[in-house]
Amino acid sequence: MSFLRRNLPSMLVMGIPLMWIALFMLLPYGIIVTYSFWLKKYPTFIPAFQFGNYITIFTDPQYVRVFLRTLKISVLVSMASFLLAYPFAYYLVFRCRSVALRTWLYMAVIAPLWVSYLLRAYIWKTILGTEGVLNSFLMSLGIIDEPSSLFLYNQFAMVVTLTYIFIPFMVMPIYTALEKIPTNLTEASADLGMGPWRSFWTVTLPLSLPGVAAGFTLTFCLSFGDFIAPFLVGGPDGNLIANVIATQFGAALNWPLGSALAIVMLVVVLTIVSLSDRMERKGMTGGV
Amino acid sequence: MAQKTPGLVSRYGADTAFMSFVAFLMAFLYIPIWVLIAFSFNDSRSLTWPLSGFTLDWYRKLWSNSDLIAAIGNSFYVATLATVVTLAVGVPAAMVLHKFDFPGKSVFRRLILLPITLPGIVTGISMLNMFKLMGFPLSLETVILGHATALLGVVVTQVYARLQRLQPSLEEAAFDLGASPWRSFIDITLPNIRSAIIGAGLLSFVLSFDEIPVTFFLTGRDNTLPMYIYSTMRRGVTPEINAVGTIIVLLSLILIVVAVIATRERKK
Numbered sequence: 001m002s003f004l005r006r007n008l009p010s011m012l013v014m015g016i017p018l019m020w021i022a023l024f025m026l027l028p029y030g031i032i033v034t035y036s037f038w039l040k041k042y043p044t045f046i047p048a049f050q051f052g053n054y055i056t057i058f059t060d061p062q063y064v065r066v067f068l069r070t071l072k073i074s075v076l077v078s079m080a081s082f083l084l085a086y087p088f089a090y091y092l093v094f095r096c097r098s099v100a101l102r103t104w105l106y107m108a109v110i111a112p113l114w115v116s117y118l119l120r121a122y123i124w125k126t127i128l129g130t131e132g133v134l135n136s137f138l139m140s141l142g143i144i145d146e147p148s149s150l151f152l153y154n155q156f157a158m159v160v161t162l163t164y165i166f167i168p169f170m171v172m173p174i175y176t177a178l179e180k181i182p183t184n185l186t187e188a189s190a191d192l193g194m195g196p197w198r199s200f201w202t203v204t205l206p207l208s209l210p211g212v213a214a215g216f217t218l219t220f221c222l223s224f225g226d227f228i229a230p231f232l233v234g235g236p237d238g239n240l241i242a243n244v245i246a247t248q249f250g251a252a253l254n255w256p257l258g259s260a261l262a263i264v265m266l267v268v269v270l271t272i273v274s275l276s277d278r279m280e281r282k283g284m285t286g287g288v
Numbered sequence: 289m290a291q292k293t294p295g296l297v298s299r300y301g302a303d304t305a306f307m308s309f310v311a312f313l314m315a316f317l318y319i320p321i322w323v324l325i326a327f328s329f330n331d332s333r334s335l336t337w338p339l340s341g342f343t344l345d346w347y348r349k350l351w352s353n354s355d356l357i358a359a360i361g362n363s364f365y366v367a368t369l370a371t372v373v374t375l376a377v378g379v380p381a382a383m384v385l386h387k388f389d390f391p392g393k394s395v396f397r398r399l400i401l402l403p404i405t406l407p408g409i410v411t412g413i414s415m416l417n418m419f420k421l422m423g424f425p426l427s428l429e430t431v432i433l434g435h436a437t438a439l440l441g442v443v444v445t446q447v448y449a450r451l452q453r454l455q456p457s458l459e460e461a462a463f464d465l466g467a468s469p470w471r472s473f474i475d476i477t478l479p480n481i482r483s484a485i486i487g488a489g490l491l492s493f494v495l496s497f498d499e500i501p502v503t504f505f506l507t508g509r510d511n512t513l514p515m516y517i518y519s520t521m522r523r524g525v526t527p528e529i530n531a532v533g534t535i536i537v538l539l540s541l542i543l544i545v546v547a548v549i550a551t552r553e554r555k556k
Contacts (some may be wrong), residue, residue, distance in 0.1 A: 010388075010469060012380070013380040013383050013384060014380075014384055014388065015383035016324075016376070016377055016380050016381075016397075017377055017378075017380050017384060017400065020377045020381075020437070020440070021399050021400060024415065024433060024436075025399055025402070025403075025437065026399075027418060028411075028415050028417060028418040029414055031414065031417045031418050031421060032413065032414045032417055035417060037418045050436060077432070084313055084316075087309050088309070088310060088313050088372065091306045091309070091310055095302075095303065095306055095463015105310065105314075107544075107548075108317070108318075109302035109313075109317065109540075111540075111544055112317060112321075113361065113541040114491075114543060114544050114547075115321070115536065115537055115540045116498045116536050116537075116540070117498055117500070118498065118500055118517060118518060118521075119324070119517075119533045119537070120320075120538060121534075122324075122517075122521055122525070122529060122533065123321065123323065123324050124320065125521070126323070126324070126327070126335045126525050126530070127320060127323060129335075129486050129525065132335060132336070133323055133327070133335060133336065133337055135336075136336035136337035136338075137337040139337075140337050140338055164316070164317070164320070164328075167317075170533060185418040200404070217405060218404075218405060221406070221407065221508045222405070222407070224407065225406070225408065225409050225410065225501075226407065227409060227501065228500055228501070228518070232521065242407060242409045242501075245409055245413065246409065246504070249413055249416065249505065255417070258413065259413070259417070262409070262410050262413055262414065265407060265409075265410055266406065266410055269405055269406055269407070269410075270402075272405075273402075273405050278371040
């Protein structure tokens with residue numbers, strides 16, 4: 001009895017999360033893995049074990065194209081976020097001398113995370129649209145004569161919108177990584193006669209790579225699985241994998257194919273996460 | 289730092305360049321939000337420049353929209369319960385990661401953090417499949433389970449980070465004084481991680497309130513606020529959405545302030 005009383009708390013502490021993971025993660029993943037081998041047979045689908053769904057995904061040009069487009073958009077979003085986030089984080093950590101200003105600027109970049117994600121995608125739809133704010137603004141300035149459809153419903157709009165939405169996920173890890181770099185390292189390299197650029201390339205940048213890797217992982221994975229922004233600003237050529245998955249579980253009613261697509265997405269995400277994990281660990285042991 | 293004059297010049301130039309860059313980034317992040325707010329007060333149905341006149345009509349219309357009010361109620365229900373559940377699972381999970389060593393711990397850690405990087409759609413459809421298979425009808429409650437699962441990683445990372453910074457000697461002292469694990473948790477650990485739990489809870493609430501990908505697949509007939517806004521958006525852009533959006537921005541701002549105050553660590 002006293003054994004039970006002493007150990008019950010720790011059993012609960014262990015048990016609750018384990019049960020939750022088993023019931024709401026492992027079991028559901030197991031089920032979609034199973035479904036991904038099933039066959040679509042009008043009007044629903046039947047149990048089977050065959051690789052048809054996967055073969056379709058990797059050979060049917062329709063799906064291959066969507067897959068490549070998703071990869072391209074996610075890479076562009078990660079790159080754009082990186083190019084905006086790195087100089088910003090660098091400025092905050094090494095250049096900004098006022099602690100108050102640093103805190104405010106950092107908060108200003110993170111704060112949008114608390115503002116509805118859907119709203120942030122919607123804003124760009126209203127700005128970039130043919131009848132939208134940007135077009136009418138440019139027309140009122142006399143820069144363009146008639147509304148241009150150049151902005152909305154294309155991949156450019158998608159990259160801008162997704163970058164806008166996910167940039168905090170790039171700033172946070174890079175900022176953390178830069179903050180950890182001891183200032184005496186850059187000072188030492190300056191004392192050794194290195195110019196600021198050389199110090200940056202040989203000291204600061206390599207030491208911040210784990211943060212960069214984490215930022216790329218987050219922004220890439222999040223864009224890779226997004227289906228709201230593509231729907232709102234992507235237009236007919238803007239379907240990403242997640243949109244196709246959503247269609248399989250909606251109008252197309254092909255759950256086996258949708259499950260297989262979800263598994264492919266899961267595998268891509270897992271691969272990237274473990275690659276970046278390895279990089280981060282290397283950064284920790286190989287670094288300072 | 290001993291710098292030659294050209295160094296000073298280039299340093300000054302670099303500072304200017306950095307400042308302009310930061311200003312550009314701030315403009316990129318915040319002009320769109322001001323555009324959203326401005327058009328919620330504009331008296332034209334189309335969202336085009338220039339603004340034509342001031343009105344509160346779009347806000348007035350919100351009050352009489354019963355679907356919207358119901359959706360807001362649903363969202364509060366879902367976000368509150370999802371936060372409670374995800375804390376009830378996430379805090380113990382963070383404790384497990386912090387305290388115990390067991391085979392498969394790294395798998396456990398990865399699984400629990402997975403939903404942070406895993407697109408919501410995968411969580412959504414995998415749970416949808418399970419509920420359908422078990423004959424569980426979709427409802428706001430299934431949405432709550434989905435959100436709690438998707439947000440687990442957020443809670444665990446925040447609470448775990450705080451636990452790591454805790455002095456182990458505190459708990460050891462409690463044990464030496466004969467406190468049970470439960471007592472030492474309540475009296476020692478909990479007060480020290482309280483602000484992290486509050487912060488994680490607030491963030492979970494906001495993220496759940498705002499969640500679409502998981503909700504999209506797991507909801508039955510009831511709509512949450514973002515789902516309602518989403519279905520309105522499919523029909524086109526209207527200033528009413530801007531009005532709802534402005535209110536959401538305002539509420540988020542209040543929550544951020546609350547979170548900053550609540551999670552501020554007491555300075556020694």
